[in-house]
Amino acid sequence: MLFNSEIFILLFVPATLLVYYRLAAHNRPRQWCLIAASLLFYGYWDIRFLPLLFGSAVGNWLLLRWFARSGGGAGMHRSLPLIAVLFNLLLIGIFKYADFVAGTLAVVGLWSDEPIGIILPLGISFYTFQQISYAVDLHRAARDGKAVSVHGFREYLLFVSFFPQLVAGPIVRHNEIIPQFRLDPRRPGLEERLARGGMLFLVGLGKKVLIADVAARIGSPMFNRVLEGGTLNLGEAWLATYAYFLQLYFDFSGYSDMAIGLGLMFGFLLPINFNAPYRATSIQDFWRRWHMTLSRFLRDYLYIPFGGNRGGILVQMRNSFLTMLLGGLWHGAAWSYVVWGGAHGLAVGINGLWRHLGLRMPALLGWFCTMGFVAASWILFRTEDFAATWSIYQSWFGLHGRGGTTIDSPLILSALIAGGIAAFAGPTSQKFILDQLRPSRWVGLFAALALVGMILLIGGGLQSEFIYFQF
Structure with missing residues (x-):
């Protein structure tokens, strides 16, 4: 069942929490629960x-x-x-x-x-x-x-x-x-863990329902058109790129927020998986912030066994390339993912060489180059098709027409604006909910109303599987 489904939110989670805490005094029964x-x-x-x-x-x-x-x-x-x-x-x-x-x-x-x-x-x-x-x-x-x-x-x-x-x-x-x-899940701090975990789950649900799924409504038809042999003009290509840029981030980080929030509601602290990756100023910095537990796994169980930072910069570049190549293959059973991983491995290696040579780049320029590379690589990640990816790259430069596009839906426009602000500025959701948010009746009321509103949207058909379920 989906995290963003009515049966999960209204039945599965409340029932599981109820039984779990009824068994809280007994270690084995609550674990079997x-x-x-x-x-x-x-x-x-x-x-x-x-x-x-x-x-x-x-x-x-x-x-x-x-x-x-x-x-x-x-x-x-x-x-x-x-x-x-x-x-x-x-x-x-x-x-x-x-x-x-x-x-x-x-x-x-x-x-x-x-x-x-x-x-x-x-x-x-x-x-x-x-x-x-x-x-x-x-x-x-x-x-x-x-x-x-x-x-x-x-x-x-x-x-x-x-x-x-x-x-x-x-x-x-x-x-x-x-x-x-x-x-013992009833140890001191129970109420705070339930409240903050529930809020983090709600924020993750909002990322998925209000930003990722809404962005997909304008981006997916454009990608599908290209995959079916059509083309995009310049404005459409950049809008589709931006829409998927936001969709993928808020889809996966939303899932991670929901997972961490659920874990906290049961009394467990799961590791953070995202730390504002779209603010990274280098590709190495990006992979320290994006899917952090996967990056940690690749580092500890592939990169270091390959030799890690030992043996000089060229060996380090080789190790980075092989690690990310296999990381790409982990994401999906297709050559497009292998190429995607290899491209990131090459970029990480060049980033390491740049630093080894003592070269520097202004932070703003570094951010612009990093996000440009990431956005370009997401196109192949989305299409899983080399011809479609190349067609969209061509459309970026107006080779299939220099026309523009319009966003007629206020909901979609709001989602794209709000998603950009959240991705590029302000505190991360985990930092805000787990560290900065202070208890308030008004916050509780707003959260309750938001939950009701999103359940109504979900019931109206605004739901989809999380992108990373396919991996």
Whole structure:
């Protein structure tokens, strides 16, 4: 079920909170309550996804439990975390990349043109990454001579399946979340956690419903026209670019706000995933602010193992390129994502070389260049088609006509203006809600009215899946 659906907001969340807090005094029952709710949430999409999620968790836990009981590295048992990593890669390789590989082989005549047709399970990229991080951390602890242990199956399954961040992150590490499962949710600060978590959820819902989905109403028809073989004039191309620029940010950061808010309502603090990325003044700065938990994963489990900052600037550039190339492939099983990731890897490497040479750039110019590159790369990210992307690039310079366009809807115009202000100025939603917002009856009244209004919009058909669900 969608976070931005009536059944989730009006039934699932209140019922889960009610049962969870009725069981608050009992650690095991309340954890099983969250597991049951998470599996219900996940199975609601497609019951066929559940066996893979559950089987993946069981397989990983058994391998890592075996490793821990062996003392963490005696004989053949030393390779068990690696086997767990390969097990995860095999699952994601089959279910996410089988058709991509088959299609690529078909191009060169090594496979039939008929797709394999494997359904992509929702959130598989996220929950496999979390389990890979668990296995690698366990291996590193054993390598460093530390005592290794694996959490019980109940806590491990909750770590993998916790519904707020199951299908689109944030990507959470076991040492960040599992210790919190044991905390009494009624501990001091309960009212504040519920209130601030609810407000952050509401802000995230507003980002999705009032900005992202509204921006999509003007941007998507233009992108679809190009994908169907049409063209855009100069004004349309820039409007479509700006609309998607906002749509993607507010769609994904809205989801992250909702996930973090939900976690807080249950008493858990999830890691921040966005920190005003559209204010970045370099591409390296951008990736420190955008999808921060993915950037952290890529750094710790790819970039550093590749060699990280060791070996000189050219080696660092190579490592950055390979890391972002694989990061692009993680986003989607298509060559367009590989090229998108490679472009960002090249940009990150050039940024590193620029700094290594001691060169400087005015902050405003750096911001302009960074946002220009990001906006250009989002076109390929959106179309997943090289010809359509090239056509829109041409339209940027008026090669398909220098005409303009108009925005007839006040709602769309307001969303584009408000989205730009929120993206480029003012405090981030997490900082404002979690640190700066002060309790007030008027704030509560406004929040209640806003929630009612957005539920009415959702009921009227203004809802869609989150973009990152496809990854």
